[in-house]
Structure formats: C-alpha cells, structure tokens
Amino acid sequence: MAISGPHIRTDLESITAWVDEGARVLDVGCGEGELLYALVHRKKVDGRGLELSMDGVRRCVGQGLAVIQGDADTDLKDYPSNSFDYVILSQTLQATRQPREILEQLVRIGRHAIISLPNFGYWRVRMELLLKGRMPVTDRLGYDWYNTPNIHFCTIRDFVMLCQEMGIRIERSLILGADEKVVDAPADSGRANWWGEQALFLLQRT
Amino acid sequence: MERPVTETPALFRDCGPAEPARSIVLGKDSPLRLDSGVELGCFRLAYQTYGTLNADRSNAVLVCHALTGDHFVAEKHPVTGKPGWWNLMVGPGKPIDTDRFFVICSNVIGGCLGSEGPKEVNPATGQPWGLSFPVITIADMVRAQKMLVEHLGIRQLFCVIGGSMGGMQVLQWAVSYPEMVYCCLPIATAARHSAQNIAFHEVGRQAIMADPEWRGGDYLNQNTKPTKGLAVARMAAHITYLSEPALHRKFGRNLQNRAAITFGFDADFQVESYLRHQGISFVERFDANSYLYITRAMDYFDLAADHGGVLANAFRVKGADGVERPTPVRFCLISFSSDWLFPTNESRAVVHALNAVAANVSFVEVETDKGHDAFLLDEPEFYQVARGFIEGNAQRRGLTSTAKGA
Incomplete structure (x- = not known):
C-alpha cells in the first residue's frame, strides 16, 4: 500500500516480532504479501489477507497465501468477532474512508490489533507546513496533496486520543524516528509526537 | 442436502457382465x-x-x-x-x-x-x-x-x-x-x-422440445434425432459463454466468404457461420435429453x-x-x-x-x-x-x- 521506500522493512520486522507463533492472523491491506509471507514462514501463523488491488492479490495467491480481493472499508463487517488472534493494518489506516469504523472492526475481529501509522505530527512535517506553507511531501509521505491515497492523516497524539475515546487499550507501542531509530518515549508523550516519523501499536478492546 | 424420500419405487437393475476399462x-x-x-x-x-x-x-x-x-x-x-x-x-x-x-x-x-x-x-x-x-x-x-x-x-x-x-x-x-x-x-x-441463467437454459430446452424429431423425448426408440433443436440450444448457450468484446474482436461485422451482404438469410456474417458450426458439431457428441437433464440439475442448484x-x-x-x-x-x-x-x-x-x-x-x-x-x-x-x-x-x-x- 501507499507508502514505499526502504523503510517498510523495519516496520514489518517489528510487527513480525510482536506476533505469537502459530497465531491466527488477518493482514488487512496485505499488498503483495511481504509481511504475510514472513509471518506464515517464520512464525508459522495461520494467515489470511485482504487486499484491494487485484495485482497484489494475484501475487499473494500465486505464492500460496490465502488472500482475497476486497475493501477494508466495506468487507471487514463480514468477519465474525474474535475470529483472529491478530488483525494487522500496516500503513493503511490513513488511506481508508472511515478510519474510526475500521479501527472498531479491527478490535472486534481480532483479540489484538496491530496498527502502524505515519505520524503527521513528525517535526519535519510540521516544519514543512510552518516554513513553506505547503502540504508536506517527505520520503514517508511521498505524494502531492492532489494525488495522495492518504486521505485521513493523523498525529500520534490524535491516534492515542481516539483509542482512549473508543475504549481501546494500547498494550504496546513502538515509535520510530529518523532512520528508523527507536524513540524512547511513551506514545502519549509530546516527544513521541515530535520525533516519531511512524508509530506501531498493539491494541486490544477493553 | 437430504430431502424426504417419496414413495417412488427403486430402480434396481441387473449389474450385467464385466465392465470395460474406465x-x-x-x-x-x-x-x-x-x-x-x-x-x-x-x-x-x-x-x-x-x-x-x-x-x-x-x-x-x-x-x-x-x-x-x-x-x-x-x-x-x-x-x-x-x-x-x-x-x-x-x-x-x-x-x-x-x-x-x-x-x-x-x-x-x-x-x-x-x-x-x-x-x-x-x-x-x-x-x-x-x-x-x-x-x-x-x-x-x-x-x-x-x-x-x-x-x-x-x-x-x-x-x-x-x-x-x-x-x-x-x-x-x-x-x-x-x-x-x-x-x-x-x-x-x-x-x-x-434467474437469468435459468431463463437461458429454458430457451435451450424449449428449442429441443420444439423440434418435432424430439418425439416427446422418445427419439431414440423412434430412430430420429432432434438435431435442429439441440443445435439451436447450443448456439444460444454458446453466446452466453463469450462476451461482447470477445465476439467483436473475433468477428466484428466481418462477412463470411462474400464481399457484400446478400439480402437473404444465409450466414452472411462470420459470427453466424461460427455459431452454426458450434451448433452442428455439438449435436454429433451430445444427447438432447442429457442436455435437458443436466441444465435442470444446474437450475435446481441453490x-x-x-x-x-x-x-x-x-x-x-x-x-x-x-x-x-x-x-x-x-x-x-x-x-x-x-x-x-x-x-x-x-x-x-x-x-x-x-x-x-x-x-x-x-x-x-x-x-x-x-x-x-x-x-x-x-x-x-x-x-x-x-x-x-x-x-x-x-x-x-x-x-x-x-x-x-x-
């Protein structure tokens, strides 16, 4: 999905580390199956995928992954509650039409949800807007305003507040700054929101 | 999918001699x-x-x-x-x-x-x-x-x-x-x-049953064959297996072995000739009654x-x-x-x-x-x-x- 570049690997590595061996996993917006493949082969998970692009789906199924073509905005409601141990949404929430509804579905379908997000509160993004007065275009957010698939940006603070509002517990978080260096700060801190280029969350419905 | 068994007599038969291969x-x-x-x-x-x-x-x-x-x-x-x-x-x-x-x-x-x-x-x-x-x-x-x-x-x-x-x-x-x-x-x-598919099947079945040679389904005993009806059924069905772009790509409005339309009902167009061929070759390998039974089986599927x-x-x-x-x-x-x-x-x-x-x-x-x-x-x-x-x-x-x- 959307965000490209060499960064994606670290993001996926961290998610892989969080998932228990042999778990039941649904990867929403699984792209060409990079993460799902790693989870199935390294963590022996019972993995499924949902992907909007037919090209991505064909690549996945061609590798033996169980993936269906579908739209997170409309198709998640078909999955029964608690049918997966982990539902993963990697770098996709900002590209959905109804992020809040999606979040609700994720914690309903999975015992845990894992979400990774680009942070719109990252200092470089703020600077771009402040100094240039233009919509930020960075490595991680490499689109112009008129062609970006990312229609619902948020900051780490926005996301943390939404979780609180929805009664979703953040079990674990990981803030990655420039060059994917770990920012040693809690997710609800100002430091995380300033230095974090992206964030990973392990969530649970309370 | 077990349905209640009605009072229909069982159709037992003698199993007969040794079977041919396959x-x-x-x-x-x-x-x-x-x-x-x-x-x-x-x-x-x-x-x-x-x-x-x-x-x-x-x-x-x-x-x-x-x-x-x-x-x-x-x-x-x-x-x-x-x-x-x-x-x-x-x-x-x-x-x-x-x-x-x-x-x-x-x-x-x-x-x-x-x-x-x-x-x-x-x-x-x-x-x-x-x-x-x-x-x-x-x-x-x-x-x-x-x-x-x-x-x-x-x-x-x-x-x-x-x-x-x-x-x-x-x-x-x-x-x-x-x-x-x-x-x-x-x-x-x-x-x-x-419903649309049942409708197409019904057209095919009616084509077969409208053929006088069908003889109420008894054509094998009466040494006839409803080839015309079966061919029409196949022609209609064959259209549903293709698509408008595929038909157009293959045939367009091209004429069949002629330079101009004939103002008659011969197969002027290649697509007509193709369909007729599909119909005619089908009747050589398929039984009309079988076509009725199998289309019915599909219709009943739910x-x-x-x-x-x-x-x-x-x-x-x-x-x-x-x-x-x-x-x-x-x-x-x-x-x-x-x-x-x-x-x-x-x-x-x-x-x-x-x-x-x-x-x-x-x-x-x-x-x-x-x-x-x-x-x-x-x-x-x-x-x-x-x-x-x-x-x-x-x-x-x-x-x-x-x-x-x-």
Missing part, C-alpha cells in the same frame, strides 16, 4: 439415493484417471466437468478427435501435474458419454431411459462421484477442482463431504443458478436454500463434540472479469459466506475479455494463481514433488 457399475450394495427420492440400484459411471496414486492415497485430485464436458480431460477426445478440454490445466508439468497427482474425472450421472443417463438402456425395459430417467441434481452427481472415489480406496481428495457446473460440484463436495476434501478450486461458478437460506451455514461443520466449526476445506475461488453468466459477484457471495465462518479462502478475479469460457482458454494469470494455490497446499499437505517419492 467404467464402473456402482450402487450394487447400497443404492444411490437421489434428491428426487428415487433410488438407483446399479448405475454406470464412466471415468478417466491420469497419473499414479501414491502409497498413502493422499495425492488424488478430482476434476469436475462443466455442462457439456466429459471425463476426457487431458487426452484426445474419442468422438471429436480434439485435444482434452482442460489440457492447459491437467498434464505433466501443468498446474495439476500428472507426474505428481492422481487425477480422476468422471462423466456426470445424467451425462451421455458412458455414465448412466437418459441415452443409456434401462435394463428393466430393454429400451433407452429417455424421459423415464429420474431427474438428477448437482448433489446427486457428487454422491455418485463419492461412491467412485470410495471405490478407488481414497479417503480424502487432495483437491477438487472445476469450472462453471464443475464449480457447482466443487462447492457441493466441500459442503456435503468436507472431511473428504483438503482444498478446492471452484472456478467461474456460483452457489446458486441465477446451496443456501439447502441450509435455511443462509449460505454461510453451508460452510459450518459440526464436530463429534457437537461444536460448530468453520469448514476445514481450503478454498480458492476464481472469477473472470468479463464473465456475465457467472459474474464475479456470484463468487464474491461465496467468499463472503466463507469469511462469515472464518474459513480459509482465497479469491482472485482474473482480468480478461474472454467471458465465461476463459477458464478453458489460455489465460496465464489464471493458471499462475491455480498453480500457486495447489503448490502451496501440496507443500502444506506434505505431498512431495513426484508421486513416486511419496
């Missing part, structure tokens, strides 16, 4: 109970196999054929001389690799290439069954296949695969005998026959109706402990973007039902302008997906790359 008489010990309530005591199934069954009998693949298909999947057809109808899918090195898998395909019951059907002789009367043959359903076809599979000593099929009506049988297999199917590929199919109107219920399996679980069968549904006979939405409805029980399912829509028939044609992406799914599951099932090694 054909077997089943139902000798316990009859085949049809959905209509009729019991078939002994019935013949014609079938073909390719490859070698491995020692633990775990590498069997059942291919289910479509409406006018037969069991000659991957070899020269004995009647038409044409190559096997799915030799792009089945054969050495193909997605269903006959060096690795033991492939079975049987002519459906009600068919006309050696399996029990209206064309065969009813031993009770010594005459062809004709319309006295009981009406059969997709589930009946599958019951008969199950008897064949059990006869071959196979407890679980590694894979069941088929397109169109073959895909209906695949779905029925997964629903009726989930423990006997490891993975399956229902292709260009649906969990029920749509998996949800057999499960309280909820398709998802068809994919729940009750364990020995009484707890309902999602079907253990692993599915890969494939549809084709220009298929208007079994459009993608029909496959998607099955996917939604499988998701609703958290079953293991993959689904791909292949982009093509070739219409419903695309599953029989050279669509590299389609075979790539099928190969990936089969390979992934073979590894998971512990099937080595050759049957001999297992």
